[in-house]
């Protein structure tokens with residue numbers, strides 16, 4: 001047994017939620033204690049989203065004890081807090097494979113378990129999905145109650161309100177549990193967060209509040225009194241109820257989400273009496289029960305492997321600064337030169353690196369909360385006012401703001417600068433977080449300039465180029481993690497729009513790279529040269545406008561042309577193909593291959609393993625080039641490829 005494996009005699013008897021339901025209530029707090037120890041122990045070995053999972057340990061036990069999962073549909077918003085739920089629902093034996101190749105996903109996933117009725121990883125979808133299940137139940141589908149568990153950060157997104165607006169009007173029996181830990185990844189922002197804090201502040205007086213008399217009656221006597229008092233208090237102080245009540249929900253809470261003596265009776269009362277939508281406001285502590293997590297500024301939102309005793313996390317041995325930090329520094333330099341440069345983040349200040357600019361220019365960096373759609377249009381408004389906004393959003397999350405990119409930015413030709421982090425495959429977070437599609441979805445837009453950084457120096461140039469580009473929207477993408485270690489320029493150079501660069505010239509095969517896979521292309525070129533093929537390597541820098549002249553030149557002077565990108569099909573390769581086709585350059589016997597992510601989702605693993613599964617290693621590029629060039633040379637001797 002590994003040294004940190006806790007003893008868990010009660011939890012050992014729980015193979016699934018039905019076992020939990022056989023236990024007396026008096027055992028459930030102890031189950032939660034053992035479950036917390038198991039989560040800490042497992043995540044110390046795997047890394048992952050620890051703080052959020054620790055915050056919902058009691059909640060997970062109580063929900064599974066009261067509701068009839070999997071018939072009742074439990075939908076965890078984001079899903080990053082689902083580790084206790086996975087342990088309780090038959091996945092304990094694989095919990096130490098979390099976020100690894102062939103292991104458990106770090107999020108809820110339909111394919112993994114019947115207890116995960118709805119997959120997630122992007123936030124604020126749970127209420128909509130739960131309402132969908134509710135309608136399914138009411139229309140005779142074999143499904144029970146639906147329960148959405150959503151955090152205070154995630155409930156700031158517009159989608160959650162769209163869902164509550166709809167659910168309140170539908171008036172169907174469903175449950176929304178607001179898990180309020182007064183934290184997002186960073187401290188939460190915005191008026192909604194202040195509003196929830198106000199409700200939370202009522203806690204000593206309003207232990208329980210429900211405007212429905214019948215609901216109060218279902219509570220145990222001590223709570224009933226509290227509920228009545230709260231009702232009088234609230235109705236006395238203000239004519240209106242909470243925002244949730246205005247939206248048509250019955251509001252219950254706030255209650256202490258770590259106290260089984262509050263959780264169990266409240267959930268049971270709700271379960272017994274609810275006839276319409278109910279919102280149960282549960283207050284929790286992110287990182288609860290693990291001192292290093294509770295004491296840290298981010299409550300151990302996402303951790304690498306760590307020492308359970310000390311909480312010390314394994315340090316990544318980065319030989320080079322991360323792309324994110326290089327972006328943050330370059331942005332700060334631009335902001336120092338130009339007072340019109342502003343930055344927007346949607347709840348990811350440190351993830352995107354705009355926190356670096358915020359240290360020097362706090363009034364010019366705007367964290368809008370989890371609200372990508374608003375972030376994009378807000379940036380568009382700022383651009384229309386004459387400011388120079390950088391809208392820094394991960395590729396995968398920008399998907400949520402796509403109509404805003406099209407309608408509010410591109411169509412109006414507004415110069416919003418999109419800094420697109422996490423381009424390509426990201427590793428442990430898996431396919432939900434892969435930056436796979438932005439080349440295609442942005443490349444399709446008239447007037448959009450699209451760049452991809454081959455290394456950190458290139459990223460610095462692209463930040464400078466974007467800052468200087470007032471002619472319309474411009475985007476630049478770069479991957480998660482450490483850069484290549486190249487020398488960074490003192491100041492970013494303004495690149496000529498639509499011009500690529502040739503790294504070296506050969507005669508047989510041309511490789512045209514777009515983005516950070518240039519490293520693999522360099523390696524592939526070396527393999528090919530060793531095998532006797534003469535290679536040209538070019539970095540396109542721009543997908544739009546494409547360097548037409550360069551592409552035509554590569555097409556006409558080589559037997560084979562290979563494009564390489566860290567993105568899905570319908571991306572850079574497609575743009576190259578369409579350009580060549582339009583020029584008639586495909587009519588002359590050129591062998592062309594477009595290398596991109598395959599047309600399937602790639603499960604979590606390390607980024608290298610994921611790129612291997614995607615067929616995008618240096619070896620894959622070399623093999624593809626050889627075959628395209630019609631060479632029979634044995635181009636990949638063992639030992640050459642890393």
Ligand SMILES: Cc1ncc(C[n+]2csc(CCOP(=O)(O)OP(=O)(O)O)c2C)c(N)n1
Pocket residue numbers: 051052055078080081121122123150151152153154155181183184185286301346347348370372397400
């Ligand atoms: C659409 C979208 N934007 C951003 C994120 C990144 N993200 C993941 S969790 C999180 C914070 C969520 O806060 P909350 O819902 O309060 O849960 P907690 O982490 O506090 O448990 C953010 C911003 C995401 N998953 N989805």
Ligand SMILES: CC(=O)[C@@H](O)[C@H](O)COP(=O)(O)O
Pocket residue numbers: 049078080121185302351422426429480
């Ligand atoms: C759950 C979620 O969406 C974030 O916590 C995400 O996992 C962060 O990813 P990075 O570690 O790449 O910032």
Ligand SMILES: [Mg+2]
Pocket residue numbers: 151152153154179180181182183184
């Ligand atoms: Mg929170």
